[in-house]
Amino acid sequence: MRLIISGGGTGGHIYPAVTIAREVARLSGNCEILFVGTKHGLESDIVPKEGFAFATIEVRGLERRLSWQNIRTLCNTAGSVWNSIKIIKRFKPDVVIGTGGYVCGPVLLAASLLKVPTMIQEQNVIPGITNKILARFVDKIAVGYKEAEQYFTRYKPDQLIFTGNPIRPEVMSAGRDEGQRALGLDPNKLTLLVVGGSRGARSINNAMFEVYKHFSGSPHIQILHVTGQNEYNSIVSNIKQAGIDISSGGNIIIEPYLYNMPLALAAADLGIFRAGAVGLAELTARGIPSILIPYPYAAENHQEFNARALERHGAATVIADKELTGSKLIATIESLVENPAILSTMAEKSRESGRPQAAEVIARLALCLIKLQSNNKR
Template sequence: MRVIISGGGTGGHIYPAITIANEVAKLAGNCEILFVGTKHGLEADIVPKEGFPFATIEVRGLERRLSWKNVRTLFATIGSVWHAAQIIKKFKPDVVIGTGGYVCGPVLLAASLLKIPTIIQEQNVIPGVTNKILSRFVDKIALGYQEAADYFSCRSEKITITGNPIRPEVMSASRESGVAELSLDPDKLTVLVVGGSRGARSINNAMFGVYRYFSNNQRIQILHVTGQSEYNSIVDNIKQSGIEISSGGNIIIKPYLYNMPVALASADVAVFRAGAVGLAELTARGIPAILIPYPYAAENHQEFNARALEKQGAAIVIADKELTDAKLIEALEILLDHPEVLSNMAKKSKELGRPQAAQAIARLAISLKETLI
């Protein structure tokens, strides 16, 4: 089986693509996979390191308003479709899969015009512009959320609810190994605070009051991943503010975690943004969450992602503009003081989890190929 996978720009598009690729290779047996991205995106660095062949096209994203730049981009896209078509004709894939990012547009459009089976994977409740356009051309749409189906004006038989792909390590990591690796106390509830790989300033600022309130608390321990760029200023501010966190030993602050799966395995509560991949990992592990959606995400999609979990009883949502240390402390206390609430949220989160999403998408790709045999 020969498969082209396209997705890029951010890790949120690239890592799911890699997870799908590995699952296709495992299920299909004899399989050749080619990634198509841009030379400027993160995919140009990440994909070759994962051992996959990588081809590039020149393409730019559209602005979300009328502009002359968009006119120029549309003309450039015509050339990108032609270039993508040449790559496709040379590789001769059985299926082409797109996981998001504007690079998918020319690749999936070219494949569709060449009558090659195509799949797009939409991670968020609010679909991106590229995927909305592509939905009219592709054969199948794999959705991370049921709610996203309402935003596609295509035949319902095109749509499959698969969930969002997660790394297999997220499920294989054990609490025992996580506690040991991160030097945590196995008898305390662990609160994992992560604002994304670069951190989240609003969450980091709110944590100062949380440090002060929970320092020396014997019930919980807090593992706060600040992001590399924020770490030094947070440590300096802690010293200047006279907040004592070292004596209690229940507050751990790190700039970055390379092994996030073990942190997730150790967590009893998570304080997170609401990116689709992060939420997929939380629900796969059944972790109750306090979500602070990133307010500047395209189409405010993180807010909709977060509210979908809140509606099902798996999360508490605090709007970024309303976030304060007092609100975060209050939300944490609700969960810590009411074990039945925490337990029920964990159950609801687990019910939403789809740890086999990558396998479902891989099987969908294989089934598309088999319909042509």
């Protein structure tokens, strides 16, 4: 079989696409995969490194206001649809899947016009503008949150499926003991994992200074803080200038980036995270309770909606970015770790919210679309 998959702009669109593609390949046994993106998006770097064939189209996202640039973008979109048609005719896919980002628009629209089976995967509670438009044309809509269904009410019931968000298989296969050994963590201490994303989150990193002071040397809690590459040097420098000696405490580890994040998740007892869909999918798949600080400038404020959905399920507690201080973060951490019953209940609710088999469910939907198309042609 042949699969075209498209998603770009951010890792939140690209990594789910990679995970879905690998799962389709595993289930089908013999699959040729083509990833379609742009030359300028992160996908142009990530996808070839993941070993997939990569084709590009020229397309830009719409601004969220009326502008002449939007008019030019819409005119250029016609050309990108035509280029997508040419790619699809040349590759002859059996199914086309989009995971979000403006690059998906022309690709999925072209596939729909050519009567190729299509599916979009929406990771967030609040759907992106591209997926809202594409939902009118595609055969299946796979949503990562049950709450997202309310934004697709105009579509057929059998078109919309709650699948959860796909995660890397390593997230589930990593072992707790293995993670503790690899990261130098004490198995007798509660592990607090702090991650603001690959680029870091300055508000979280700044709040962590007081957290370092408060918990340094604690016999019960250890902290693994991933600052992000861009923030690491300034964080380490500021720690020294502030006279905070974390090395003597022996319970605080600060890293710019972790290539073995699945091992860190396996070892974690409590997470402090932003509220991107991929990170939350991994937290809940592992059943990790969390303190979430949504990124306030995310499109449509979707991180806030993602975080509140988990909070309503009892899996997380949310601190608004504008309300985040070191003292508030310390108080929230202590309110959880000093009440093991609450933390245990949150972990259970987190696990209930997780969908570790989401990638397989989405891949099987894709294979069913191919089978249905084949049967209709007979």
